[in-house]
Amino acid sequence: MGNLSNVPLSYYLVLSGILFACGVLGFLIKRNIITVFMSIELMLNGVNLSFVAFAAHWHHLSGQIFVFFVMVVAAAEAAVGLAIIIAVYRTRETLNVDQVNLLKL
Amino acid sequence: MLHLPLFLIFGLICVAGAINLLVQKHPINSALSLVVVMASLAVEYLLLGAEFVAAVQVIVYAGAVMVLFVFTIMLLNAGEEEHTKGSRVALLLGVPGIAIGGVLVSWTVLRHSNTAPVPIGALPGPPKDVALLLFHDFLLPFEITSVLILIAIMGAVVLASRPEAIVRRLRRGEPAQKAQKPEKRELAVVGKER
Numbered sequence: 001m002g003n004l005s006n007v008p009l010s011y012y013l014v015l016s017g018i019l020f021a022c023g024v025l026g027f028l029i030k031r032n033i034i035t036v037f038m039s040i041e042l043m044l045n046g047v048n049l050s051f052v053a054f055a056a057h058w059h060h061l062s063g064q065i066f067v068f069f070v071m072v073v074a075a076a077e078a079a080v081g082l083a084i085i086i087a088v089y090r091t092r093e094t095l096n097v098d099q100v101n102l103l104k105l
Numbered sequence: 106m107l108h109l110p111l112f113l114i115f116g117l118i119c120v121a122g123a124i125n126l127l128v129q130k131h132p133i134n135s136a137l138s139l140v141v142v143m144a145s146l147a148v149e150y151l152l153l154g155a156e157f158v159a160a161v162q163v164i165v166y167a168g169a170v171m172v173l174f175v176f177t178i179m180l181l182n183a184g185e186e187e188h189t190k191g192s193r194v195a196l197l198l199g200v201p202g203i204a205i206g207g208v209l210v211s212w213t214v215l216r217h218s219n220t221a222p223v224p225i226g227a228l229p230g231p232p233k234d235v236a237l238l239l240f241h242d243f244l245l246p247f248e249i250t251s252v253l254i255l256i257a258i259m260g261a262v263v264l265a266s267r268p269e270a271i272v273r274r275l276r277r278g279e280p281a282q283k284a285q286k287p288e289k290r291e292l293a294v295v296g297k298e299r
Contacts, residue, residue, distance in 0.1 A: 010215050015116045015149070018120055019123055022203075025200065025203040028199035030186065032132050032183060034181075038139050045142065049150075067158050071165050071166065073253070076256075077257075079173065080257050098192065
């Protein structure tokens with residue numbers, strides 16, 4: 001069963017790094033608060049990929065368990081974050097992060 | 106074997122989706138390209154032998170979380186984003202900075218790794234082993250996540266509900282509820298008659 005795959009670990013890490021970089025870039029350049037939030041999800045996905053790749057590399061399933069917990073926290077974060085976005089939109093009627101510059105209206 | 110071509114194909118789809126997420130102006134297009142990224146990442150997990158993670162990725166991420174996103178975009182009627190002075194500065198500084206950072210990370214990883222292949226068959230990857238680990242060694246964190254989810258749901262309900270609507274309902278108090286109850290009885294009676 002040993003070397004069924006011939007994909008080096010570093011390829012997975014590079015893909016994960018590219019995804020994380022795209023997430024950081026989206027976080028910086030996007031102005032829509034929902035897209036900024038999606039960039040955060042993209043970063044979490046990039047980290048998850050490196051977790052699974054290392055789990056496969058070291059023959060240890062703890063990495064997959066951690067991915068599971070990351071997903072749970074991301075789901076909770078998405079629920080709360082989108083509720084906050086709805087609340088922000090209600091008070092300001094805009095989704096542009098540049099116009100959300102006060103904690104209280 | 107077939108693994109390297111599959112990895113390359115779905116890796117390219119993944120990166121293309123991520124770049125499309127950045128390029129698109131409308132948030133709904135970004136959300137749909139994020140679905141593409143997550144689905145192709147699920148294939149990558151399958152290639153790594155992580156069947157459970159791949160299934161959860163499709164169900165939770167590409168399913169539940171993205172439905173939340175699309176629902177919020179539709180609810181708020183989000184249009185195309187407008188650019189300001191700050192966003193142009195972020196574009197000018199961010200794109201080269203992230204490009205340099207990404208190339209540096211990739212170069213370092215490719216140079217300093219022993220590029221050993223990831224053996225798939227050797228990993229005890231089926232969901233049964235994951236479940237054994239999850240419900241023995243990680244039982245306490247697993248139970249704590251249920252509390253976390255519960256608190257998150259309650260927080261989302263509190264945050265997304267209109268405070269003035271709740272206050273109005275509280276002020277109305279008893280009469281409003283009394284007024285509603287007869288209606289329900291009438292409806293039930295009508296239902297029985299039919």
